[in-house]
Amino acid sequence: MSDPYAELLARAEADPDVLGIVLTGSRARDGMATGHSDTDVIVVVAEYGGAWTNTTRTPELDTIPTSLADLADVSDRWGRYAYRGARVLLDRLDGRVAEQVTAQATLTPAETDAWVREELDGYVNFIYRAAKSRRDGRPDLARLEEIEAASWFGWTLFALYGRVRPYNKYLRWELETYPLPAPWTADRVIAGLTEQPSALYGDLEKVVRAKGYGDVLDSWGPELDLLR
Template sequence: MLDDLLASPDVVGLILSGSQARGTAGAFSDHDVIAVVRAGGGHPASGSLDLAVLTVDELADVSDRWQRYAYRGAVVLLDRLDGRIAALVAAQASLSPSEVDAFVREYLDGYVNFVYRAAKSRRDGHDDLARLEEIEAASWFLWTLFALYGRVRPYNKYLRWELSRYPLPSPWTADRLVVAMADRPSSLFPDLEVVARAGGFGDVLDAWPNLDLIRSYAVSG
């Protein structure tokens, strides 16, 4: 099937993504391939080849935030548009300066919101509800952290791979993040506050009137 795609004049790009591209494939991994075509169309998955078909315009559309990590570490197998396919893949897998600003402001505010809710629940003696708020906070934290460094949030499955291949500055090690995400994401607030303020996002934090409660909870739980 791959040979047929390579031979088709309608196919202007082929992209290998997923575990095969990232070198993490296991016994049950298939081959995730994206065919970029001049016009719309569709092909079913075939055997170990899991095929998605996109037009060039669809590949250029970065509005699906969650899907963008699929292009991180992707391998462009075919580019008949003189580098445009590769450029579009790169744009999917990273954030522009304007996207960094928008993403950080949105997700940092959301993360602080859930930490604040967790702090209030713990203060009021509702440890179980505080735990639920902590669970919600994890995703918002990861989006914030990676956006601060111009990157899209990795899928949980690839968090260790991402930080092994593309490390973040200290203290953001894979071991620390995985443990904190599974246990208490609020514990990372003090370090995130430092990075956020250094990046020019202190106004997002200062818009919250209860930072002392949030800071105290983050440190003591």
């Protein structure tokens, strides 16, 4: 029986136009693959063309051609987590492919600053709206605001530590494999996000102020009293 993954690796390794091969997805992360998991492979090339032009997907294998320029492009915020925990199987550029994979999965100090400020303000916005809805006797609408707040909290929390937010599927794996400082255990974060994201505000505020982002909160003025 043929092995599509092995065949892809053999074909890519034999092609001098291929600069790198990166295994990502569940099979790159220990303990995440199940019987339903396919194999996700990023094939790095200098430029798109020939067999390495379009992404192909089958139930067993996703082949994702990526140009060297696109690998270096970190503007796709959501796509960056694909490189977290990814495994570089081939690097014909003396480590440059691995360096770009690491750059995708981590934030520069400038990115950290920009992301924290943007995402923190969004999180506060939604939990403030939730608090107002609860105050006004609209618990169902408050719940909708809480649901919106969860994503903003996730981006904020991981950006505070120079990391990209994991996909929800990998949230527990991320926090157990690469733990954050207390109190951000997997159980604490997941329970907070699924039950009431605004309940995480108190602990988050301590970290935010310790890391120098208190001015983002203070810009909300007396409205913060409603959150506390």
